[in-house]
Amino acid sequence: MDFKNLVEFLKALNTNNSKEWMDANRKWYKEVRDDFIKWLDHMNLSLAEIDAEYFDTPGKKGINRINNNLMFHPNKPVYKDHFGAGLDKRPLTGDFYIEIGIERCIMAGGFWRPDAATLKSIRDAIDYDGENLKKIVEKKSFKNTFGGLYEDVKLVKAPKGFPNDHKYIDFLRNKTFAVAHEFATNEVFRGDFEEKIINVYKEMLPFRRYLNKAVTVV
Structure with a gap:
């Protein structure tokens, strides 16, 4: 996983937080997102090896949307400043959340x-x-x-x-x-x-x- 590329993308997005910028950089976004999903797939397998009760959660199922929900939070920026995902997502239970952001x-x-x-x-x-x-x-x-x-x-x-x-x-x-x-x-x-x-x-x-x-x- 190229985390440096992911963080650089998030920094650029945070500086230009708009649909217009995202549309112009859609290829970069998809590259980073696909890389993050592959890394989540890897972590999914790693966690399953140490936890007999682990619930299989592929990267595509675990990753969260990068868009903020503006319907309920209209004052938030269009896009988040992080990539987030939930693993071990057994239905109706609490999952294990991972967030990679700009500063934390x-x-x-x-x-x-x-x-x-x-x-x-x-x-x-x-x-x-x-x-x-x-x-x-x-x-x-x-x-x-x-x-x-x-x-x-x-x-x-x-x-x-x-x-x-x-x-x-x-x-x-x-x-x-x-x-x-x-x-x-x-x-x-x-x-x-x-x-x-x-x-x-x-x-x-x-x-x-x-x-x-x-x-x-x-």
């Missing part, structure tokens, strides 16, 4: 503001077995990698059906159950970049499996 890159996973039914399933699991989640997120290597759960909108009080003095109230008030590891873009040019992805994936796996079990067990 992200590896993340879990559930970002899930629907009410999914959120209830996660909270019910915490109510039943919150100690297991606590052990996962308080593990030293987990904290070193992610810092903790992703900070997002939280309820002021306990969600409906749970007491305010619940043992795991700090978990239950969350509306997002996800973690993220950020790093500088220049790290993608290093020889150990793929090893870094695999290590983060492994560290995140118990957390994602806990959540996925919560939303799939009937």
Whole structure:
């Protein structure tokens, strides 16, 4: 994967963020996108080798659109400043997200503001077995990698059906159950970049499996 070409494309796009520029540079965009998809195919196979429960996710299925959704976010630029993709995309579960951007890159996973039914399933699991989640997120290597759960909108009080003095109230008030590891873009040019992805994936796996079990067990 020619990450330098990808980053140079994103920098040029960010400076000339318009449909006219994209149309004039469509060949360059397709070259970078195709290269990124091939790299995702490679990572798809690599992750499948280390995770027996991995859900096959080819690059074309995992890659996200580069266009921003202007219907819901009209003030955003036409195009994103990154290439993103989700791998291990088993239906109705949280996937493993990779983002390569101009100034930063992200590896993340879990559930970002899930629907009410999914959120209830996660909270019910915490109510039943919150100690297991606590052990996962308080593990030293987990904290070193992610810092903790992703900070997002939280309820002021306990969600409906749970007491305010619940043992795991700090978990239950969350509306997002996800973690993220950020790093500088220049790290993608290093020889150990793929090893870094695999290590983060492994560290995140118990957390994602806990959540996925919560939303799939009937």
